[in-house]
Amino acid sequence: MVTGDGAYIKKLNRNFILGKIVEHGMISRAELSKVTGLNKATISVQVAELLDTELIFETQQEHNVVGRRPIMLSLNRKVGCVLGIDLDYKEITYTLSDLLGFPLFSDTYELNSSNYDEIRELIANQIKSYQIKSADRRYGLVSVVIAIHGTVGKDETIFFIPQHQWRNKNLKADLEKDIEISVHIENNANLCAFAEKIFKHHHSDNLLCISMYSGIGLGIIMDGEVIKGYHGYAGEMGHMVLFPDGLPCKCGNKGCWELYASEASLFSLLSQKMNKKDIGYQDIQHWINTREPEVCEHMNRFIKHLSIGLNNIINLYNPETIVLNSELLHLYPNAIEEIKANLTSSVSQYRELVISDLGKNASIMGACAFGIKKFLEIPELSLELSDRLLPIETK
Structure with a gap:
């Protein structure tokens, strides 16, 4: 009681x-x-x-x-807006949504710098522009949530972003000095898992979401709650060591999982092997369709290395639902079946293994949903997925 x-x-x-x-x-x-x-x-x-x-x-x-x-x-979904921001390595994506998570405006801007002050100023200016767009609503822009591709503490300070080499940055406080609005900082993998729970897997209280793009991040939901660990850094499974004497990682270790099973790692490897710069999903789709031998060989290794890490994670968490967020896996025929075939341990138990339908939108959808839940102060949030995604305009 x-x-x-x-x-x-x-x-x-x-x-x-x-x-x-x-x-x-x-x-x-x-x-x-x-x-x-x-x-x-x-x-x-x-x-x-x-x-x-x-x-x-x-x-x-x-x-x-x-x-x-x-x-x-x-x-009344029209009385306020939330702003989700996905701060990635080479681009920043902004989505302004109403109070049911339906996007109103979406933009993506290329990043040509990792300078903290430059990026902070860029984000602050964009937030102000979205405040103006929301000014005709009773509550205006009610919340800003920024997805960080790195470690974020429980106090919402950024501990480390490997791609930008940022350490110990208080982006929340720095933004709130100039802008009178609530700003929240969260790890992107946590927001991806949150999005899967809110928009897709409503009844799964034990869910793991593995984001596989610029690195590998793990969002963990157990008993309906996002698990963050003692400092808030739980889920950095991309830096789980697969090969002790393997490739050097920006984190300081060698042989980290994301060096072998992230999309960025495979793109980089195939760019070298196929002697082609700036390869994209269409290139890989073509090579898979034509069964190019070297590409098929590296895809098989990619699946194997992914499966090794998954086996370890399953043994740790015994999840109900495992969601793999990867555009690349959508291109590869029978990807889920091949991964499952590698998970042969009688100890590893889970209920379902799926590829995300949310794709690269998951992080920013999770950010918007997180902002809505914070503003409404409701204990549970469940939103419909249909008709949500807008074309993103690149600036």
Whole structure:
């Protein structure tokens, strides 16, 4: 039983009710009372206050039954916006979404520098431009969430970004000095896992999401909660050592998993082997389709090295759902079957292994969903996936 003063209990009830309204999309007061277990008087008071804040609105549901049409309650998605930012190595992606996660504007800008101050100023200016775009809404831009491809502490400070060689940067504090808005910093793999849970695998409380693009990151959800570890750095499985005397890594070790099983590592290797600069997914698709011998050989090694790391992770976490976020695996016929064939240990147990449908949008979708959940202060969030992705304009 939850105990506390009246204001605290009232806030808990408010958040619980609002969460159920979001979950159901449309729901009547009577049904709210049933699904929450709260009495009708409490529902009535809370709904009146939520209507006053314009966070929800009323509609009458169409039906063919004789009698009064029920009045339905829904979240007012148009009263505020959240901004998700994916800070990667060579580009920054911004997506402004409404309060149900539907994107309103999306842009990607190339990065030609790793200078911290330059990038901080660039991000600050873009946030200000999105504040202007959100100014006509009651709550305006309510939250900014930045996905970092590196280690982020529980206090949201950036410990290390290998690709940019940033160490101990407080981007949150530096941005909030110039901009009067809540800024959150989170590891991109955690946000990818969060997106998979919120948009796709709603009922999976034990989920692992492996992001395989510029490196390898692991987002861990256990018992419905994102696992961050003591300092917040849990999930850096890309730097799990596969080969003690292997290739040198920017982290300081040798033989790290991401040097053998990330998309960036395979692209770099095939660029050398095929003597072709700036290869893309279309090149690899062509080589796979034409069964180019050297490419097929390296793809087989890529699958093998990926499977070795997966076997270790499965033994550590015994997950329900494993999501591999990789565009490359979508190009490779029977990728999942070949990976499963390599997971032959009788000890390794999991329920399902899938390739993500969210792709490179997962991180920024997770960032937007994270911002929505923070703003609404609801205990659970579940959003629909359909019609979400907009074309991204490159600047």
